[in-house]
């Protein structure tokens with residue numbers, strides 16, 4: 275069965291660290307989760323840093339530029355927008371992103 279709207283119960287909101295990154299395994303893939311309690315939102319982007327060729331994005335620092343939230347790679351410091359994964363330094367590169375929602379303290383991630 276395939277549907278276009280597959281929500282997967284990934285973890286509890288209590289497994290995350292406020293305003294910081296945590297790595298989670300979604301099926302076979304590593305996902306970097308960033309929990310922003312002020313927005314009551316969790317952002318999910320790929321854990322793999324395409325420049326550093328390593329699974330490190332959850333260790334990145336989050337910040338914002340012109341109102342857009344980004345994570346900076348801990349390796350070479352490229353900035354990726356949390357909203358759509360695009361790289362501020364190179365438009366040819368982006369991280370995968372997943373939609374998430376928080377329901378009853380559970381982090382639901384869309385795998386479609």
Ligand code: FES
Pocket residue numbers: 330333348
């Ligand atoms: S991100 Fe792993 S050592 Fe820095």
